[in-house]
Amino acid sequence: MAQDAEPDVRALITARRAELEVQAEKLSQQLQEVRDELEELAVAERVTRRLAQQLRAEPEQKTPPAAGQVAGRGVFLVPQRERGVDEAVLPTDYQRIMDVVRRAEGPVMVKQVCGELGISLEPARSEALRSKLNRLAERGWLRKLADGTFTTTL
Structure with a gap:
């Protein structure tokens, strides 16, 4: 009977391993998406800061059209x-x-x-x-x- 139980346990372990690998892959993809969004936000912050600096540096007078x-x-x-x-x-x-x-x-x-x-x-x-x-x-x-x-x- 012990021999019959061994294949069942192996099948359960293999199935659970497959489930965990799929879940790990999904989590890895989600983590990459979060990192990409964080990088986009960092770029947006830098651009916003530069624009604000440029606006502060520009004189507040109207200039003739180009x-x-x-x-x-x-x-x-x-x-x-x-x-x-x-x-x-x-x-x-x-x-x-x-x-x-x-x-x-x-x-x-x-x-x-x-x-x-x-x-x-x-x-x-x-x-x-x-x-x-x-x-x-x-x-x-x-x-x-x-x-x-x-x-x-x-």
């Missing part, structure tokens, strides 16, 4: 006007145009702005200025009236 490139030529980006946004965000040329329109006693024509800014009235120059005035109007900085003149939006 110059862009269109067809190989430098152009300035004119932002949409929003409440609380100052004209200082506009490129210098646009700030000068805004100043001329603001100082005028009424709506201004393109040739008046050209004269105030010392820009030639030749078509290439005046049309370039007209484009800038239109861009300011499209973005909410100026108002273009039906007769083609411009005024401040205030």
Whole structure:
């Protein structure tokens, strides 16, 4: 009878060993997943710290928009006007145009702005200025009236 019991015990031990090996493999996978997540969190902490340092190091002033490139030529980006946004965000040329329109006693024509800014009235120059005035109007900085003149939006 002792011999008959021996194979049963061996079968039980083998089965239990297989169960434990499967469980050990699952636990090993879970442990690796936890380690991977811990590493991801450490990276996220480092990135967050660096971003916070950069934000603290940046001056708290609004800077003019960056110059862009269109067809190989430098152009300035004119932002949409929003409440609380100052004209200082506009490129210098646009700030000068805004100043001329603001100082005028009424709506201004393109040739008046050209004269105030010392820009030639030749078509290439005046049309370039007209484009800038239109861009300011499209973005909410100026108002273009039906007769083609411009005024401040205030």
